[in-house]
Amino acid sequence: MTEPTPSHEAEADFDPTASSLAGHIDPAVMAELLAMRSSIDNIDATLVYLLAERFKATQRVGFLKAQHQLPPGDPGREAAQIARLRALAESAHLDPAFAEKFLNFIISEVIRHHQAISDSHTEALRTGATPVVKSAPLADSTLDGGGSQWR
Numbered sequence: 001m002t003e004p005t006p007s008h009e010a011e012a013d014f015d016p017t018a019s020s021l022a023g024h025i026d027p028a029v030m031a032e033l034l035a036m037r038s039s040i041d042n043i044d045a046t047l048v049y050l051l052a053e054r055f056k057a058t059q060r061v062g063f064l065k066a067q068h069q070l071p072p073g074d075p076g077r078e079a080a081q082i083a084r085l086r087a088l089a090e091s092a093h094l095d096p097a098f099a100e101k102f103l104n105f106i107i108s109e110v111i112r113h114h115q116a117i118s119d120s121h122t123e124a125l126r127t128g129a130t131p132v133v134k135s136a137p138l139a140d141s142t143l144d145g146g147g148s149q150w151r
């Protein structure tokens, strides 16, 4: 298996001018397009950082739920989140259906992670191992054996 490329290398290798359009369009149009893409690149980087923070937070929820034998999903909470985000999307001129689909996509991944945490917690209890319960900030935590939540 190949090692993942460290993010600083991937970032250094990233060519913000990469395009299949190069040489096919007016250079002035290309310059305008690249200026717009520069904002898109900043937004995409922010999205990655935001999602990483969200998953750190939900991982803590996953451990809490596993520790107290709570179900991974909470449909009542989800309904409230969806109604709120749909309204926010509307006022932000974003398609509410897209906002809902996006949230559902993220939540389904979170639930998969919660289930994996719960499974490894149950397995640890069954085998007499000490279940890994994270209550400390996750920045310095490592994922133990079960670690399948990051598949």
Ligand SMILES: O=C(O)C(=O)C[C@]1(C(=O)O)C=C[C@@H](O)C=C1
Binding pocket: 058, 061, 062, 072, 073, 074, 075, 077, 078, 081, 106, 107, 110, 111, 114
């Ligand atoms: O708040 C929770 O209980 C979570 O597990 C987090 C979260 C979410 O990602 O926002 C995920 C699953 C639940 O169905 C509801 C919300």
